[in-house]
Amino acid sequence: MFSTQINRRQFLTAGRNQAVSPLRPPWSINEADFQDACTRCGDCLSACPENILIREGVNGYPIVDFKRGECTFCTDCVKACPSTALAESDARPWLLKAVVGKSCLAKQQVICTTCAEQCELRAIRFTPLAGAIAQPEINLDVCTGCGACDAPCPAQAIEMLRSEVRDVQ
Ligand code: SF4
Ligand code: SF4
Ligand code: SF4
Incomplete structure (x- = not known):
């Protein structure tokens, strides 16, 4: 069933959570743990063939910029990450x-x-x-x-x- 409306199964969270939680690369762990685990090495930025990963402001953590392109879910960023900040699993990215x-x-x-x-x-x-x-x-x-x-x-x-x-x- 197609819908542009939020139905009772699909609850979109934008508002406050979106504002305080930056858009990290796919398969990122939860935000609090991410900031502890990520060394800001930039390896995921270099690995992304779509060049959609950039450094966030002054803190330098990676974020996704969809104005640069799309994610193909290639997992190259996850494979390049030397920490536990990105963890590919069977779960959705x-x-x-x-x-x-x-x-x-x-x-x-x-x-x-x-x-x-x-x-x-x-x-x-x-x-x-x-x-x-x-x-x-x-x-x-x-x-x-x-x-x-x-x-x-x-x-x-x-x-x-x-x-x-x-x-x-
Ligand atoms: S999954 Fe691939 S395309 Fe998507 S952000 Fe990671 S490296 Fe880039
Ligand atoms: S292009 Fe990607 S983000 Fe846009 S509607 Fe299709 S699957 Fe969703
Ligand atoms: S590769 Fe991993 S540790 Fe390095 S900046 Fe990206 S998420 Fe952080």
């Missing part, structure tokens, strides 16, 4: 999902399907609407949070937010 914001051109009644054209997993669909511009709908169950749809959006309307799949019945 992160809890990120793409969310379409208010500045979306389609929401301004301007035809645009750029984001869907970037999504290899076809997580973004535009369903034709009678007498109106088709609107993007993101299947949050399919979206991996790769970020490929972020930078190409001409309205910078895509946000990458953390999600937690919860039953909030």
Whole structure:
């Protein structure tokens, strides 16, 4: 089922948690432990073939910048990390999902399907609407949070937010 709305299983956490918890590389351990484990060596930045990892401000910890590209989940950063800060496992690399914001051109009644054209997993669909511009709908169950749809959006309307799949019945 496609939805751009937060349904009862999918609770997106943006707000305070997003603000205080930087976007670390995929398979990062929890933030408190990450800051203890990461030596800020920069090896993950050098290893990333997509060049999406940069140093965060003055503290120098690695963060992801989706304006530079997408994560292919190649795990090169994890393999390069000499510490326990990045720990590849069977778990998902992160809890990120793409969310379409208010500045979306389609929401301004301007035809645009750029984001869907970037999504290899076809997580973004535009369903034709009678007498109106088709609107993007993101299947949050399919979206991996790769970020490929972020930078190409001409309205910078895509946000990458953390999600937690919860039953909030
Ligand atoms: S998984 Fe690969 S593409 Fe993604 S941040 Fe790590 S090195 Fe870069
Ligand atoms: S490779 Fe590991 S220890 Fe080095 S900066 Fe990246 S996360 Fe930190
Ligand atoms: S983040 Fe990746 S998987 Fe999710 S909608 Fe965008 S391109 Fe598709």
